[in-house]
Amino acid sequence: MSGERDEWEELVSAALLGTDRRPLPPGDGTAGPGTAEEVLERAAVHTVRTRAGRRLGRGVPLPRAAADPRPPVSPRAAELLAEHILDGGHGARLPEWLELAAASGRRLPPHLLPPVLDRAEREPWLREHAAVLAGPRGRWLAEHVEPRWAFLRQEATGVAGEDAWRYGTAGDRRRFLRGLRGRDPEAARRLLAAAWPREAPGDRAAFIQTFETGLSDDDEPFLEAALDDRHREVRQKAADLLLRLPRSRLAARMAERGAPCLSRDGNRLVAVPPRECDEAAQRDGVRAVPPRGTEPRAWWLRQMIARTPLSVWTRKFHATPEEIVRWRIADHRGEVVMGWVRAAMMQRDPDWALALFPLEPMAELLAILPPRRRDAVAVAFLQANGAAEKAVDVLGGLTSGWSRRLTLAVAEILARDVHGPPWGHARLARLLGARGDPDLHEQVRRVSTARPVQEAADVLRFRGEMRKELS
Structure with a gap:
């Protein structure tokens, strides 16, 4: 030796x-x-x-992976994933493919598990659906073969019934609680209240977010108590939810704090920033420390406006949201308007969102509107401001699919705005392909022979085939 x-x-x-x-x-x-x-x-x-001189050791056989009774996705769906998404030119379609496949009740073929899980390891937003598709085989691989895929242990496994709450992963428990909130909010609240003291802070924050489903005044006592939680994220989520309950104690407290911040002088509003941000206000979600470079009182003003029930202003000024937002604001206009915008988002108020959109054309405000109204407002905006880059700014944050009318309107903007910046065309074409109605790929193709329109039509056609295979 x-x-x-x-x-x-x-x-x-x-x-x-x-x-x-x-x-x-x-x-x-x-x-x-x-x-x-x-x-x-x-x-x-x-x-x-x-190596030849070493004695062979006795190996320990690994346990078998649990059976997965689900059928695999169709061969064509797997081919689209492998050749056109993972190794082709449609890589941006992976999140949509995974979401559709997970909803289909099918699983990934074994040979596609490694590349999909590798992508999910690098891109956390893919994990929820990738974990569902990986099933027990994926969790077996994470435990015995590839430690990098350990994130699967936290995602939903597809366990059904109360076993998901008792024995499931954190993802299983979130999914079960969200589903129970949709069926029986009171039962879900009782179940969470019984387990609340034993839950980790991160899990408490995720569980309390499920109250968005079926939120009602009956949830107010539980959420009010959560304002005293030691974990900041739990307190913040509870406060944001309470703002959606106009009769909550928090809404009443914020109305009392916020009302003095704005007064009317004819058709002019006068803003008076708060002089302090005490512990009681912080308990209700107002953050005392401003971002770097922001004056503290202006920061407190914006938050007070944002957390004040919007009905306070219509009652106090005896005016509609459309009338109020048109009035001149003497000082701190930016803080007041952005406070209203944030309030409309948190309180899901479509009337204020519609009134504020001309001032601040943001996708987040559009998303609050009912679908028909949302698309009508978006199309009107595109027709009045027909530049591709402006369309990208407004539509980029809309995550839901577009209607027929909006799809064709965006295609026409691409065809018409030929002298705009090339980057605007490219981004809008990508948005059209990703969010447009796939059934309209031929109509989009006929709008114009311009390259951005034709590329968007190609993506729509691919998405249509992908959806057909995964439906």
Whole structure:
């Protein structure tokens, strides 16, 4: 053994220093004494000889992966994923493919598990649907083969019934609680209240977010108590939910704080920033420390406006949202308007969202509107501001699919705004392909022969085929 070690050390020294500085004693290789080729050949022979002399150990058989009764996706769906999404030109369609496949009740073929899970490991937003498709085989691989896929242990496994709450992963429990909120909010609230003291802070924050489903005044006592939670994220989520309950104690407290911040002088509003942000206000979700470069009182004003029930202003000023937002604001206009915008988002108020959109054309405000109204407002905006880059700014944040009318309107903007910046065309074409109605790919193609329109039509056609295979 000592001789073998000495020979290996000589080979390593020769490889590191070079055979001209550290020549080897002649060996039985064919490359000639002392050459680099002989160093490599002798190292290979030494490695084989060492391995061949070892005794084989007794292996411990691994447990079998649990059976997955779900059928795999269709061969064509798997082909679209492997050849056109993972290794082709439609890589941006992966989130949609995974979402549709997970909803279909099918699983991934085994040979596609590694590339999909590798992508999910790098891109966390893919994990929820990738975990559902991976099923028990994926979790077996994460436990016994590839530690990088350990995130699967936290995602939903598809366990059904109360077993998901008792024995499931964190993802299983979130999914079960969200489903129970949709069927029986009171039962879900009782279930969570019983387990609340034992839950980790991160889980409490995720569980309390499920109250968005079926939120009602009956949830107010539980959410009010959560304002005293030690975890900041739990407190913030509880406060945001309470703002959607106009009769909650928090809404009343914020109305009392916020009302003095704005007063009317004719058709002018006068803003008066708060002088302090006390502990009681912080308990109700107002953050005391402003971002760098922001004056504290202006920061508190914006938050007070944002967390004040919007009905306070219509009652106080005896005016509609459309009338109020048109009035001149003497000082702190930016803080007041952005406070209203944030309030409309948190309180899901379509009247205020519609009134504020002309001032701040944001996708987040459009998303609050009912679908028909939303698309009508979006189309009107595009027709009045027909530049591709402006369309991208407004439509980029809309995550839901577009209607027929909006799809064709965007295609026409692409065809008409030929003199705009190229980056605007490229981004809007990508949005049209990703969000447009796939059934309209031929109509979009006929709008214009311009390259951005044709590329968007190609993506719509691909998405249509993908949806057909995964439906």
